[in-house]
Amino acid sequence: MQVSDRNRDQRSILVLALVCGVLQLALAPNVGLGNGRANFALIFSVCISLMVGGRKSVLAGFCAGLFFDLSTTGPIGLMSLLLCVSSYVMGLEGRNRVSGDFGLTMGSFAAHALAVSLAYHIAMLLVGQASGLVDVVLLRTLPTAILTILAFIPFAVWLTRAQPSGPSLGGGRGRSSRGSHLDMRGL
């Protein structure tokens, strides 16, 4: 029974990674709001945090960030750093609370999208790639966050349908702890 669940999780993660990867490469460059482009790597990492949480989400955040860094012209390692930290925080605090609730999921994601986008662009400012904070906030951060939040809506709908609210299905703690317990015993 558990083996079946884990397989389903892995399949979901794989499909989600594929979808977000294709969207990041094919859709993001062609749909823009001013200077903003949707960040599907962030969407992927948040989805994994809400679905699975824990170590897997941190690893997924790192890989997604690296994918983003490699597909853009910015410095490599910056988005991977931000996304693994964001995934950790999201997996730690938001997972059980927001899973299954569309409003809370969107709210939590919006906060993360804004924070990650702002941190990314401020880091770019610090390495000397911009002339002012106003440009960074108004022309880069906000359009990026808005587009990313809009792009997350279908994913949020899917997440809330796939993981209805309630401790038995949303969750994480019971299933994860059992899973890790088995992992520790080589099962």
Added chain:
Amino acid sequence: MPISSGGRGKGTPSLRNNNQNNGGSLLAILVVVSVVLFTVSVRGGETGVLGGVRSGFQTVTSPVRYVGAAVASPFQGLANIFTNLTADQETLSELKAENDELQSRNAELEESEQTATRLQNLLDLKDTSQLQSEAAHVISGSTDSWSSTVTIDKGTSSGFAVGMPVTASSGVIGQIIECGATTSTVRLLTDESSSISAMVQSSRAQGMLTGSATGQLSLTLISTSQTVEVGDIVVTSGLGGVYPKGLPLGKVTSVQNNPGSLYLDIIVEPFAEYGSYEEVLVITSLTEGQQASSDDISSADAQDTTSTDASTSISASASSSSSDGTTGTTTGTTTGATTGTNE
């Protein structure tokens, strides 16, 4: 299974167990890895190992970008149709009423004609300017919100290299900043970190054309003694040896002469705006005649000297009019600023 997962695991999870579930140790490791990657990337730029990795990644993922561009192109055509409908409502309404199929065919033909025109313009530009160049297709825009770039469908396998200038039929669009085997990334003129030696075609006043986050182009370092008017054409000056001399860049839309300022504030509208080109020419090498001649360099030097003289005379008049002992400071500051510009 209930026995193995019971009591201890559920009720009082150990610290190690908790840490594993939350991924704290993994986070710490990945943060360190990310910081190392970031540092290496920032220090090494695009020439290091990470540049090679990125180049390989972009080569591998280029088919997906092609698919994205192919899927998006019909929607761009659709947008053109809507634009035409609003532009000439009566004519197009009649046509639509007469025959929808004819309109669809008409749109296809228009698309083909525009493509043919663009390609012909590129060929004309190539012939007129005697450019040694290679044509390429734009396959996608900027992937991130940070930079204004486009990706083209050719790379090192076609002889492209970092630094090569790229132009559309209407004017220069930018310069290659990353080059994979089959794709290249072009930084656009409007990018904040873009900067090109340029001159005003009519007065030959030379300056630097720089981009900004707002997408506006500014022509800087043109002294207030020079004559620049709205509508003047700005072209590449050829100084620096990267861009051929005389390629069109844009048109002056605003000139401001602020009191006390040494340089004019000039806003330029680019000829080649993003979205208006699909085919581009990458200039692979420059002939001797396309580079700035020694006369051009002397002229630029003379312009700087004139600017220096002007600033010095301003300082002198300022110091003569004020007798409060600030002469040295005023002159020193102005001369220093001008010298910095010359450098």
